[in-house]
Amino acid sequence: MEKFKLKEAIMAERLILLKRCHEHDRDVCQAIEESRSFLREYLFWVDKTKTLADVEKATEKFAKKWDDDDEWCYNLYSIPDNRFLGCIGVHNISFMNQSAELGYWLRLSETGKGYMAEAVKALETELFAAGIHRIVICCDVHNYNSENVARRAGYQLESTQKEALYHHTGLHDMDLFVKFSPYPVRGFELKA
Numbered sequence: 001m002e003k004f005k006l007k008e009a010i011m012a013e014r015l016i017l018l019k020r021c022h023e024h025d026r027d028v029c030q031a032i033e034e035s036r037s038f039l040r041e042y043l044f045w046v047d048k049t050k051t052l053a054d055v056e057k058a059t060e061k062f063a064k065k066w067d068d069d070d071e072w073c074y075n076l077y078s079i080p081d082n083r084f085l086g087c088i089g090v091h092n093i094s095f096m097n098q099s100a101e102l103g104y105w106l107r108l109s110e111t112g113k114g115y116m117a118e119a120v121k122a123l124e125t126e127l128f129a130a131g132i133h134r135i136v137i138c139c140d141v142h143n144y145n146s147e148n149v150a151r152r153a154g155y156q157l158e159s160t161q162k163e164a165l166y167h168h169t170g171l172h173d174m175d176l177f178v179k180f181s182p183y184p185v186r187g188f189e190l191k192a
């Protein structure tokens with residue numbers, strides 16, 4: 001398929017997805033700090049992210065990844081009161097295979113409100129409309145909160161991969177959830 005870029009701002013009902021940038025760095029840093037013990041359980045990078053400088057460095061990396069179509073990282077803000085909620089990213093983008101993977105986190109104080117369900121829906125709508133055929137969500141088999149986001153959004157468990165995911169206690173089994181585009185596959189010639 002043709003390469004494409006997603007919009008830098010995507011509106012949902014109660015929140016907006018904004019391309020990660022330095023203006024958000026203080027909010028991201030504060031959210032990580034106040035949710036550290038919650039987030040570190042399933043996100044390997046939390047222990048390595050200690051200061052505002054670490055967040056700024058990560059934002060630089062994400063800006064390059066955005067430009068290279070390697071990963072599209074969005075920060076989530078509530079509408080209309082502009083509270084920083086968390087983050088959702090598209091990674092493992094393959095234009096050839098028409099596939100991509102979603103990853104996400106919320107600050108602890110904004111969980112249990114359905115914000116991530118809304119962000120996933122908004123982002124997958126854009127990805128399917130642009131021609132992505134297969135979206136994957138990968139979760140540690142013990143990460144029930146993340147699995148519930150995937151299941152509630154209509155993703156199906158495709159496989160469980162053994163000792164496939166880093167966890168600070170060792171390698172954990174990983175559940176792979178998948179959802180397919182409602183549109184026909186694009187870009188293939190029909191054989192006679």
Ligand SMILES: CC(C)(COP(=O)(O)OP(=O)(O)OC[C@H]1O[C@@H](n2cnc3c(N)ncnc32)[C@H](O)[C@@H]1OP(=O)(O)O)[C@@H](O)C(=O)NCCC(=O)NCCS
Pocket residue numbers: 038039042043103104105106107110111112113114115116117118138139140143145146148149
């Ligand atoms: C994974 C994570 C983002 C899920 O957060 P979450 O708040 O459970 O997910 P949602 O924002 O979709 O909210 C769903 C919850 O809000 C409730 N809810 C309240 N109002 C709602 C609404 N208007 N619409 C939908 N759900 C609503 C749902 O019932 C559900 O609660 P329940 O799980 O107790 O049944 C969060 O737990 C997290 O950041 N974990 C740490 C990082 C992590 O593990 N990331 C994933 C790595 S694979």
